[in-house]
Amino acid sequence: MPAMLQPHIEHGTAGQQPPLRLLSWNGLLAMGDGLAVRAGWAGQDRSASWLLSARPSAVPSARRMTAVRLTAWGLRDHAENADLLVGALVTDALRHATARLRLSLWFEDDLLRCEIEDDRPALAFAASCHRAADRAADRGHNPLLARLACCWGVAGKVVWFELVTGERACEHA
Structure with a gap:
């Protein structure tokens, strides 16, 4: 066989392709949502x-979906703060969630609201919610919330x- 037609072999790496990276459910969800918006x-x-x-992939996926929606809603100027807050809250929620998290966004009357809900059992949540409320009272729950959000809190789960x-004034500032 002519040398030009012979496969190139270097220590058993002939024909090896880079490993295929499969997207997680969260990654597919973020990609699909971005395509739907576009x-x-x-x-x-x-x-x-x-x-x-x-799963850990929930954090970048939640951040990506938040950025896409805020851009679609004409709120690009607020995307950086929302990105930081969503990333922090989803990371916190992953410590407690067992299978799923729900990320919800609403934009109405010059106010953007974001909610993160996890699926932990109600009794376990009640105990941790009281601890979180105690920490929140002294602004220790999540310092980003105190600095970047107009208002925030814990309601149920x-x-x-x-x-x-x-132009609305922020009440805590």
């Missing part, structure tokens, strides 16, 4: 909600924050 199938509504797997997007 195609005009989503983003017109001023609310969005996603059910994420309680949901941690939420709001960002003012218009």
